[in-house]
Amino acid sequence: MTALLTRRATLLGAGGLAALRPAAASALRPIREQDALIAFGHTGPVTDGGWTHQHDLGVEAVRAAFPRLKTIFVESIPYSADATRIFRQFVAEGAQMVMATSNYGDFIRDVADRAPEVAFMECDGRNVSGNLGWYYITHWYASYIIGIAAGLLSKSGRLGYVASFPISSVYAGANATLLGAQSVNPNATMQVISINAWFDPQGANQAGAALVDSGCDFLCGIMDEPAYLRVAQERHVWAAMWNTDMRRFGPDAYVSSVTLDFAPYYVQQIGDRLRGTWRPDAHFLTLGHGVDRDAWGRNVPESVRMQADAARTKMLAGWSPFVGPIHDASGRMRVAPGQTMDDMALYSWDWPLRGVSGLA
Incomplete structure (x- = not known):
């Protein structure tokens, strides 16, 4: 097992956390800060510059907010029985709270x-x-x-998506990006290549190159590193990223990124656990409060920025673009006219939008 690293926990305000279910009763007692041990289980390395790095920034915020507690973490936990063993080890070491930064299903539920x-x-x-x-x-x-920016910037209308696995987060990301592009270019399409990994620079590089070779002039995806942005920079096409600001790896090609900030949520959750007020709910971190678009790249025209940000402003006021009719890749209507996909439906999206290929 990766060595457990003991680390000590900036007080950041929490907000935008939409509880999806009523709070369950909790019998967990309060803990003195100096007696607390909080464990974090990460799906990748904290140096990935992406998903796990963003979670690790949240851990740093916890240490700053609660300097007397202790934190431990393990990187690159596999999706296997080894995960169960690691989570059990956290409990054996005395952790009063365990935060898994990815979906481990029965491996964590059994523990x-x-x-x-x-x-x-x-x-x-x-x-x-x-x-x-x-x-x-x-x-x-x-x-x-x-996606709106992609639809306005792409000359061919062909977008490429570097995916990890055919799972709901990928469907939602690819579909939402294309839906945004189709709102300004109804003929826009998206080709997806899955590389069966979250962190595989060589695989992402090859997928990005293949997408450009097939005619895509805008690359996007859900990877934890900047490989396909480097491809976009070299091949003179546009690219949008995930997790954090990655423009330094392709400053001319960079459009924006889906950026994540877990720090306020982690500080809130661990503060609740210390006070004995923690409840095992389901929460979404919402637009402007945990997830957002990054600052626009230097080459994105002002007219594109303004049109895309007009949609953002409407979203912050409660508008949703995910309203039917919406059809899948086979032409079947999946969302009826006037029907809105709520966040739970979007969270569970498991079919490709019309215009998406390569994602079954």
Whole structure:
């Protein structure tokens, strides 16, 4: 097992956290800060510059907010029985709260069921029990905003998407981006290549090059590193990224990024656990409060910025672009006219939008 690193926990305000279910009763007692041990289980390395790095910034915020508690973490936890062993080790070491920064399903739920005195939270999870909750980001809104820019910037109308796995977060990201592009260019399409990894620079590089070779002049995706942005820079096409600001790897090609900020949420959750007020709910971190679009790239025209940001302003006021009729790739109507996909439907999106290819 990756060595457990003991780390000490800036007080940041929490906001925009939409509870999806009533709070479950909690019998977890308060903890003195100096007696607290909080464990974090990461899906990738904290140096990935992407998803895990953003979670690690949240851990740093926790240490700053609560300097007397201790934190431990393990990087690159596999999606296997080894995950169960690592989560059990957290409990054995005395952790009163375990934060898993990816979906580990039964691997974490089985441990939570056997440790009712420990609070568990799972990013991109699906289960809520007496001591297990989940949280996620509504990234589909930021993706739609960036999609508008893609539709305006792409000369061919052909967008390329470098995906990890054919899972709901990928469907939602790809579909929302294309839907945004189609709002300004109804003929826009998207080709998806999945590389079966979240962090694989060589695979992402090859996928990006293949998409450009096939005629795509705007690349986007959901990877934890900047490989396909480098491709876009070299091949003189546009690119949008995920997780954080990556413009330094392709300053001419960079359009924006779906940016994440878990720090306020982590500070809030751990503060609740210390006070004994923590509840195992389901939460979405919303647009402007945990997820957003990054500052626009230097070559994005002002007219494009303004048109995309007009949609963002409407979203912040409560407008949703995910209103039917919406059809899937086979032409079947999936969302009826006038019907709105709520966040739970978007979170569980499992079919490709009309115009998306390569995502089954």
